Structure formats: C-alpha cells, structure tokens
Amino acid sequence: MRNHLPAPHGTGLANGLPDELSTDVLPGGGLPETFGFKLKRKLLGPPLVNEQMSEQRLSRPLALGVLSCDGISSAAYGTEEILIELVPIVGLAAFTLILPMTLLVLAGIALVVLSYREVVSVYTRAGGSYVVARENFGPRVAQVAAVALLIDYVVTVAVQVAAGSAAIVSAFPQLGNIPVIGSNILTVTSVIAVLIMCYGNLRGIREAGRSFALPTYLFSGSVALMIIAGLFRELFGGGLPHVGAYPGPAFPIGHSTQGLLSFGMIYMLARAFANGGSSLTGIEAVSNAVGALRPPEGRNARQILVTQGSIVAFLIAGISWLAHITHAIPYLAGYPTVLAQEANVVFGSGAHFMYFVVQAATALILFTGGNTSFSGFPYLASFVAGDSFLPRWLTKRGHRLALSNGIIVLTVVSLALLIAVGANVNGLIPFYAIGVFTGFTMAGFGMAKYHKRVKERGWRRRRIINVTAAVYTAIVVAIFAIVKFTEGAWLIVIVFPVLVFLLIRLNREYRMESEVLENIGGRRAAGIPPRQPNYSRRVVLIFVDDVDLATFAAIRYARGLRPTTLRAVHFVIDGDRAQQLHEKWIRFGQDIPLEMIDTPDRRLTRASLELVSREAAAKSTQVTVVLPRRGYSPLLGRLLHDRTADKMAEVISQVPDAAATIIPFDVEGRVHLLHARHAASLAAQAGESEPAATVRAKDGQQAAAAGTVTLNGSGGPPAERAPGVSAIGELSTARKVTVEGKVSAISIHPVENSCVFEAAVTDHTGVLTAKFYGRTSIPGFEPGVRVRLAGKVSVRETGSFMINPAYELLARGEQGE
Secondary structure (H helix, E strand, O other): OEEEEOOOOOOOOEOOEOHHHOOOOOOOOOOOOOHHHHHHHHHHOOOOOHHHOOOOOEOHHHHHHHHOHHHHHOHHHHHHHHHHHHHHHHHHHHHHHHHHHHHHHHHHHHHHHHHHHHHHHHOOOOOOHHHHHHHHHOHHHHHHHHHHHHHHHHHHHHHHHHHHHHHHHHHOHHHHHOOOOHHHHHHHHHHHHHHHHHHHHHOOOOOOOHHHHHHHHHHHHHHHHHHHHHHHHHHHOOOOOOOOOOOOOEOOOOOOOOOOOOHHHHHHHHHHHHHHHHHHOOHHHHHHHHHHEOOOHHHHHHHHHHHHHHHHHHHHHHHHHHHHHHOOOOEOOOOOOHHHHHHHHHHOOOOOHHHHHHHHHHHHHHHHHHHHHHHHHHHHHHHHHHOOOOOHHHHOOOOOOOOHHHHHHHHHHHHHHHHHHOOOHHHHHHHHHHHHHHHHHHHHHHHHHHHHHHOOOOHHHHHHHHHHHHHHHHHHHHHHHHHOHHHOHHHHHHHHHHHHHHHHHHHHHHHHHHHHHHHHHHHHHOOOOOOOOOOOEEEEEEEOOOOOHHHHHHHHHHHHOOOOEEEEEEEEOOHHHHHHHHHHHHHOOOOOOEEEEEOOOOOHHHHHHHHHHHHHHOOOEEEEEEEEEEOOOHHHHHHHOOOHHHHHHHHHOOOOOEEEEEEEEOHHHHHHHHHHHHHHHHHHHOOOHHHHHHHHHHHHHHHHHOOOOOOOOOOOOOOOOOOOOEOHHHOOOOEEEEEEEEEEEEEEEEEOOEEEEEEEEEOOOOEEEEEEEOOOOOOOOOOOOEEEEEEEEEEEOOEEEEEOOEEEEEOOOOOOO
C-alpha cells in the first residue's frame, strides 16, 4: 500500500507548528532547570567555574602528611596479615617466625624506596610507574602498568576502609551486637565510609589540606609512643604480659611439627611473606604527585620517600616485635585487631585513654589513605584516557570541577568488592598485591632501561638498585598468583590481561579515527579541496508515527532545511492505527503529503533503508530523514524508548548521500509552558493584574532558586564597569565604543581565500562578536579569558559585532581601572 495523502488548503499552522510553540524560553527570559540539575545543586552545591581551579604547592612536612598516609597506614595491618598465615599452621612458633618474616618485608620496603628515588629524580610529572613504562617501553606496554595502578586504587579503597572499620569496631565491640546489622557491621560501616568519601570528593574536597595531613602524624606519633612505651616496660617495667582472650573465635593455633625445609612449611612461609607484602603498598604515592611539591621537586620527593620508608619500617618492626612479646592473635571476625590488642596491653589501665587515641588515629589514617584513591584513580584514568586508551568521558570535569566520572566508577567497583568479600581485610589481600607489585616491577625495569639508555653518572649502581627491586617485586607477584590463586587471585590473573587487551583495542579504534582525520588534514594542507557535492534535488522525509507536538516540531525543522521535496512517511504495521493517523493528519490541516508504506513484516529499519536507498539512487539527490522523538527524563526515557529512531538513523546514515536527524522534543515541559501562558492570558483578560504580578514574582523567585543561567554563566551579580566601558546590551547604534567581557566561544570560518577568527564576548547584558579577518588564532584568546575590546561597533538584527578591534587580554577576574 503506497498512498500520497495531501492535506487540504487553509492550514491554521504556521510552518507546521503553532506560533506559541516556536520558542523554548520562559516568559521571564530564563531557561528552566532540569530536576537532575536542581538535585545536583542541592546535594553538591553551586557549580564551580574553571577559574576557581587552583594549584597548591606542598611543603615537605605537609606533603609527607598528605602523600604518605596510604603507605604509612599499611603498617596497621601488615603484621596481622603475616600472623593469619602462620598461627593456624605453626601455632605459638608464629611469634618467633614473625621476626624474620618482618625482616624480609623491611628489605622489600628498602628496595622499593631506593627504586622510586630514581623514579622521582627523573620523572617529575604525575603518573608514576605508568609514565616510566610509557616512556621506556612504549604506550602499549605501559597499559600493563595502567591496569596495575587502576586495580591498586580500587583495592586500596576496599582494604583501607575495611581496616578502618575494623579499628572502629575494635574500640567499640558493642557495635557487633546491633540487631540486624551486627553480624555485618564491618560491611555496613565500610559501605557508609565509601559513600561519604564519594560524596565529599564529588563536592570537590582537595587532598592538599592540613586536615588530611593530621591523621598521618597522629597515627605515626601514637603508634611510635606505643612501641617506645612497650619497649620501656619490657626492659625496665618487669616485662609485658601476654594478651588475654577476647570474645569471639580467634584463628586456631596449629601444632605443625614439619621442618622448615619441608614443602608444606615453605608453602606456608610463602603465603605469610605474600601477606606481609601488603605493607609495601602506598609507598609509590609520592611518585604520582611530584608536580604538587615545591621546587626543587625531585630532591623534595626523594627526601619524603626516605622519611616515609623509615617511618613505615619503624612502625612495622615495632608492631611485629610487640606481637612477638605479647602473643596477640588475629580473630576470624577481623576484630579486635592485633594493633588494638597490643595498645590495650601496653597502655593498660593507667593510660587507657591512649588505647582509644591509637584506635582513633588508626581509623582516621586508614580512611584518609582510602580517600587518596579518590584523587589518584580519577587523575590516572584521565591521564590514560588522554592517551586514548580509556573512554574520553573520563577526562571530563563535573559540577564541582572534580573528575566525577572517575570518582563514580571507583565508588561502584570498590563497593562491589567490599560487599563481595564482606569487608574482610584478609579476603581482600589476594586482590591487592598483584596490582601493586606489578606497578613496582614495571617502574623498576623501566628505570633500568632508562639508565642503560642514558648512561648518566653512576648509572650502573642505579641500574642494579632498580633491577633488584624489580626482581624482588616480580617474585612477590608470582608468589601471590600461585599461593593465593584459589582465594581470589585467580580473578585478578584473568581480569588483568583482559583489561590490558581492552585498553589496547580501544586505542586502536581511536588511532584509526585519528588517522582518518590526519589524512583529511594532509589533503587540505596539500591544497586538495574537499569534494563539494552539487545536489540539484534535496529530499526531506519526515517519519511520522503519530500527530503530536513532537511531529509538529519535526515539520517545522524540516521546512527550515528548504528542501525541493518534502513529504511525511508512515510505515503501516497496523491498519486501524494508520487510518486514525490519516484522519488526524487531515483534521490538523497539514499542507504536505503523507505517504503510507505497507510494512507487513514490521521490519521498520529495513523498510526505511529501502525507501531512502531508492530516493538517494536518483542522480544529484540528497536525502535527509527527520525523526521526531518525544523527550522524557533520562530514567523514564530508558523505560519508554525502544530506540527505534536510533536504529533507523544508524542504517540510514550508511546510505551514500543520505543523512538522518533525530529531533528530540520535551512534550511535558512544553505542555506545562503553554498551560502557564494560557492561564496568564486568561488572568490578564479578566483584569486580575495583581494576582498575575504575584504569579510572575513567584516564577522569578523559583528561577532564582534554581540558579537561572545568566549570559556569562556565572550566575552572580553584574560586575561594576570601569569608566568609559559600555554595556554590550546597551549598544544600539554604530559608534566607537570600549567593552569588556568574557570570551564564551571562538570559531574559525573560511572566507574566499582567507579566513576569519570570531570570538563571542559576553557580559551580564548581552553578547558581541569580535571578527578578526585573516587570523586563525590569537595567542591567549580562548574561552574563559576576560578581554577589553575597542573599536567601531555595528548593530544588526543578528546582533552586535566589531571588525578587527583593538584588544587587551585581562587577568582572570580583573576589572578596568
């Protein structure tokens, strides 16, 4: 069935759309804010503009507190993780073996610190092991380091938060008796903590603050005091007693009699060593933020690394020695922790308040250490996305200038991991170390290659240090992958190469697109003009499913294309509905033909492809398909839309000389607007001037509360103008003037054999276009910059403009004197 149904003459619709539907602007001149933006503004605060981004350089003491919290906090659980593997096998002998196992861990700390001293000496930009691998092995191999670091950040959040929750519950074990959630108190506490971190970082919390340095010094000082007090009591106070029993099941005490060289014992020691390796995590954080330090960045970073490593080594050695003396046993529930038991014994009843200080400091530094990932993960993801190995939406800043997409991704993945393992630190360790130590390995081997290539002074010694550290950490990775395979490491072993492959695969897509653009640019540079199709016939088809406001909007848009042929098309899959559509089409008086195409198999994409292909096959014909779509809120739209228009547009766009345009239309918002206008019109006709004024005032208040967007996007009060500076909105005649404003947009347009550089300059009153002929760019002229323009202004219906004005770049926020 194929019918052309012209509508009768005498239509009452202008351009296919009622006049009152021709604008989207509210009567007061403001744009209505969406519910999502209002909610975001309420929760996160007003949006920040790019000028409010600032860089804060960190002094050494402040940087030590801010950047070392992740590394130093790992001392809180390193010893306990070793005992978890030793106690169930060798029993009380674990408290003897803990000392040599700790020495192995301390050797690893020394090697990693020495290795990263070389990294921060050479690479003073952000990126750490990723930059080292990229510069020395190439961008593809560097994705191994990228995946390692991304996994490290995710698991760091989970481990630190779970350990911090254990510290809280250790101090207040009554929390485990809360009805319903008591048995899962660690998980509940951890989830709440992660959500708070997510919310705070979305609001724009910055790590470079004194409040983030305080937990590092408080934890280091309180635990160091505990170790010194314990040493004093052991030497001069009659010795420390063993830890007493606590409620709840502890790890069973084993009675193995195997020799140290038996296979079972070696396997157990390897597992204990792997667990203790978690104490090395976070040491590399300084290398990811060298650029945030005060000059000289490299020297300051080296000193901070050595200081951090010394503190970590002292705390781990002291906590392990106290465990050796007090026989603190880890518990299955995760609390009380070994550190909490030691603090309780050392401080006793005489200074019991220090027990709570240690627990508070432990919880604070662990939560703060977890929060560092909310800065590191988004920035690393943005860095990798900038290299085209991750989706580019990870580079976008959000409402409060934070990298919101990266923060949300980190929150979702870390919460899933926490819930999956029940916020148990020992259950998270298998996921932890593979990513961390792979990054260490890549940095070590990368620096070894750098030293061999550059051969600077002392390069052989430096190369030996880096190779030794790389081999050590590679051995830890292998041990983890083997001894922790069945406990969760298998997931990382499988996911790791898959993620690397996906990153490289995504980069290939980006590179192919870039090569196409480069070819086009090369042809332009060679003087080869682009093919200019000369269409003598332009056909516009409007696919119609109903006669509604969205259809009228599509018709109005289609008429604006000025086609040689314009017609509406309906694919008939229901005869009764097609007849109703026909009657409505005639009733609303459309003056364009409606074509009905029978589609018995209901394959709309194929029917549309066949129709467009036939039309485009004609010589010198261009076909444009206009697809109206009713707009809804994002959530409701996902439920109500079946993406038919998107599917049609996808296949149509593959036809040569054809294009598809989807016209979204907010029916609900437009109906509310028309209803308000109609009510205001009735009120005016009835002479109800006072109530109408009240309604307008109320609308203005609501617009102000919603943060109505002003012309310069600041939403703030107008700035005072300097003498001699005119308001752009008050320019009505051609004359010489001086104006000031912010560059809101720039563009370049070809003009015959030259080009014109255009900049839209706005103040609180209007917009002026500055045109610079023969220019493709002006240094410093970019969106967001304030400028002062002087010259002759011309005023047209399309707006005000200046041609080749004199200009002055102003400092951000500067006003003329």
